[in-house]
Amino acid sequence: MNKYAIAPSILSADFTRLREEIVACESAGADWLHIDVMDGHFVPNITMGPFIVEACRRVTELPLDVHLMIEKPERHLAAFARAGATRLNVHVETCPHLHDTLRQIKSLGCGAGVALNPETPVGAIEAVMSEADLILVLSVHPGFSGQEFIPETIAKVAYIRKKLDAVRSPAWIEVDGGINVENVGKVKDAGATAFVAATAVFKHPRGTEAGIKALRAIIG
Ligand code: DX5
Ligand code: ZN
Numbered sequence: 001m002n003k004y005a006i007a008p009s010i011l012s013a014d015f016t017r018l019r020e021e022i023v024a025c026e027s028a029g030a031d032w033l034h035i036d037v038m039d040g041h042f043v044p045n046i047t048m049g050p051f052i053v054e055a056c057r058r059v060t061e062l063p064l065d066v067h068l069m070i071e072k073p074e075r076h077l078a079a080f081a082r083a084g085a086t087r088l089n090v091h092v093e094t095c096p097h098l099h100d101t102l103r104q105i106k107s108l109g110c111g112a113g114v115a116l117n118p119e120t121p122v123g124a125i126e127a128v129m130s131e132a133d134l135i136l137v138l139s140v141h142p143g144f145s146g147q148e149f150i151p152e153t154i155a156k157v158a159y160i161r162k163k164l165d166a167v168r169s170p171a172w173i174e175v176d177g178g179i180n181v182e183n184v185g186k187v188k189d190a191g192a193t194a195f196v197a198a199t200a201v202f203k204h205p206r207g208t209e210a211g212i213k214a215l216r217a218i219i220g
Pocket of ligand 1: 009011012034036067140141142143144145146147176177178179196197198199200
């Protein structure tokens with residue numbers, strides 16, 4: 001297993017060729033596949049549900065890192081687990097009983113991640129830091145790929161790194177939004193260990209494989 005994970009977000013993949021896109025990710029050395037689930041309520045956009053997760057599961061053995069940008073995620077966790085999700089990442093802003101939700105995810109046999117929006121302070125997740133397998137730090141306002149990276153995220157990552165290290169947590173710190181060859185080194189140096197990218201991978205001028213390899217060349 002790589003120490004640093006690259007997680008292409010299929011949000012910017014060509015869905016008429018989803019299988020080829022996923023195969024290209026795999027052969028270029030992607031570690032996980034990131035699937036952005038949006039409900040048109042928590043975020044303005046509507047994307048995919050368990051049906052797409054299940055389709056991905058049939059074409060790859062890569063871990064499926066499912067990012068749930070939906071209200072009341074607890075109602076849908078079992079369906080995503082059944083569809084083959086490896087890890088379910090819920091937003092702290094949508095979970096009044098975050099402890100219970102993370103436990104529910106684990107009882108379904110999935111890894112449990114917690115995501116925070118750019119304006120949500122780290123204090124909102126401190127109480128569950130030792131329960132989470134992954135902290136997902138949004139570095140854009142969730143809803144769309146192709147947005148610009150918010151630079152304040154770097155200090156947030158560094159702060160989360162300090163907190164996790166203090167409790168000797170092995171949790172991943174995943175940064176999601178606007179990641180590219182210009183900023184990925186900085187977020188890694190701040191302590192991130194997993195990097196989501198849609199545009200930088202699937203819209204790379206020389207293709208998907210080149211997009212992944214360009215990121216890998218920087219983060220190792
Ligand atoms: C934002 C999503 C991200 C996004 C990444 O709502 O969670 O995963 O698709 O896209 P890029 O890499 O284009 O910012
Ligand atoms: Zn995402």
